[in-house]
Amino acid sequence: MFELNRLSEAELESGKYTKIWHGPQHPGITGNMSLELTLSGDDVVECKTHVGYLHRGFEKMMERRTFIQNFPIVCRIAVPEPTFNEYMYAAAVEELAGIEVPDRAQWLRCLNLEMMRLASFLMWLGGASGSFGMNTVYQWTVTHRDYMLDLFEEMTGARIYHMYITPGGVRAPLPEGFTERAMSVMNGIEKLLFEIERVVLNNHIFKLRSQGLGVIDPAMIDPYGIVGPNARAAGLARDVRKDSPYLVYDQLDFEIITGDKSDAYNRTVQRYHEMHQCISLIRQMLEQMPTEGSFHADLPNVLHWKIPAGQTYVKSECTRGEYGYFLVTDGSEYLRRVTIRGPSYTHAIAVMEKLVVGVNIADVAGLMVSLHTYPPEIER
Amino acid sequence: MGHAGLQLVSDMYMQELCERLIQRFDCDQVVHQKADLSLLRVDKDKLESTLFYLKTHEGFVHLSFVTVIDYIEDDIFRLSYMLHNYDSKSDLAVQAEISRTASTMHSIHHLWAQAWTYQRELKEMYGIDFPGSPRVNDEFCLEGWDGPPPMLRDFDTAKFCEERFVDREGRESQDIKQTMRENLYPERGES
DSSP: OOOOOOOOHHHHTTSSOEEEEEOSSOTTSSSSOEEEEEEETTEEEEEEEEOOTTOOOHHHHHHTSBTTTTHHHHTTSSTTOHHHHHHHHHHHHHHHHTOOOOHHHHHHHHHHHHHHHHHHHHHHHHHHHHHTTOHHHHHHHHHHHHHHHHHHHHHHSOSSOOOOEETTEESOOOOTTHHHHHHHHHHHHHHHHHHHIIIIITOHHHHHHHTTSSOBOHHHHTTTTOOHHHHHTTTOOOOHHHHSOOTTGGGSOOOOOOOSOBSHHHHHHHHHHHHHHHHHHHHHHHHHOOOSSOSBOOOOOGGGOOOOSEEEEEEEEETTEEEEEEEEEOSSSBEEEEEEEOTHHHIIIIIHHHHTTTOBGGGHHHHHHHTOOOTHHHHO | OOHHHHHHHHHHHHHHHHHHHHHHHOOEEEEEEETTEEEEEOOGGGHHHHHHHHHHHSOOOEEEEEEEEEEGGGTEEEEEEEEEETTTTEEEEEEEEEESSSOBOOOOTTTOTTHHHHHHHHHHHHOOBOTTOTTTTSOSSOTTOOSSOTTSTTOOHHHHHHHHOOOOTTOOOOOHHHHHHHHHOGGGTOO
């Protein structure tokens, strides 16, 4: 089951190998982490991952702050996807405190999450293309991500850290004319995706380099805890939105998308299809969104909250798979413990260390990006 | 089957599963938090066999995470292993308590290939040892750390910072709680 074959000191000192550091500052690294690579010629024979460059002690900080004080902290845990943290923290607090969230707030939350997913995918797609030398594509996707950020600014008042989903609901309803503007942005992104299909997915060089790179064997998936698009590309129909429906996903029309081989190319194709699915979900929600009703539950003075003692685990399907918050309360006005489960924890460490062996040094960045990892959620 | 139907099936399944675990492994402190999440406690020496049984016989093939809760007042760590069953769509937290002063736990890296990363982190952040776990003594997040494990409840973060860092000149520190009270509810005059 466990495979971690390391070279001995004698072998490392034999002069046959070169050791290089890939990161923490490297264009092919997703965020600040580094790979300590041992090379034989151009090929990787061993890899050790190093994290800690972004450790800000979120979990510890949250134990020393009141429930509402934690709210502006959680969105900073996964920079490109703050919304998922906001939702899960709010949902866990609501569950333990017995707070009922109005139906309209559930729709607004779900819309916010899917918009976040699309924005995150756009950023990822640019990075993935750039890692294989297609830097122009990055300009396109980041431009369209910026249009998404405009929508977030309209909806929440902020572009990156929205602090929109609060315990009890959301901070504001949709502004007037938002639906039309959002539909227009969706049309634009859909056009972009057709261009992406032609320029990236049908690109001969990209195919040559990414097909067969970093193949995740289906037998690896459970032992390594692989989730999300990385697992779905290997053919496993697993998605928290379908398996444990939350918010209004059970009222939306979508199916789990799967592939037949999880290599760097098919993981890109998988995410490409999921971006189309995301646009479809956003359109459905914009059409079905309730326009009346409360968007926030009535709550007592937030500075005097005391959540009854308990434990819960709340999870959602983020861009990279199962993302969860395990909250423990002891009846006081502080959290006893919070554990944040991000998919990058296993994808960037155990999975990466296994897949990178035998890979050419030029493809390490492409492999890393194809796993779609965010170091901040490893270090918390 | 609708969402409500699924919930009912999952609820019954989890209750029956917990009954089996109580009989087989003397589990206690069973909590059915929601239809698809239950938590229970098992003796630390039976933890490994419980997890093995759940993985091989009950379909809990996915290890979501391993974490620990520090109950300093009782001098115990409560380790929590969150498992998921993709067939029944349910989560189960298997928890075991160990002494806080002699904190050693059986490694489960042979059950899940990713478990060693969690164990390595817990060694660094809480000082819990997992003998036999690969690279368990390697640094995880903290490079060159020489203090006590920083996630312990009695680790004083303010004191640690005062000893190592210098206040930036011209920067005022405010009590967050007091400031929020004054800004959010000024009319109440709360302090």
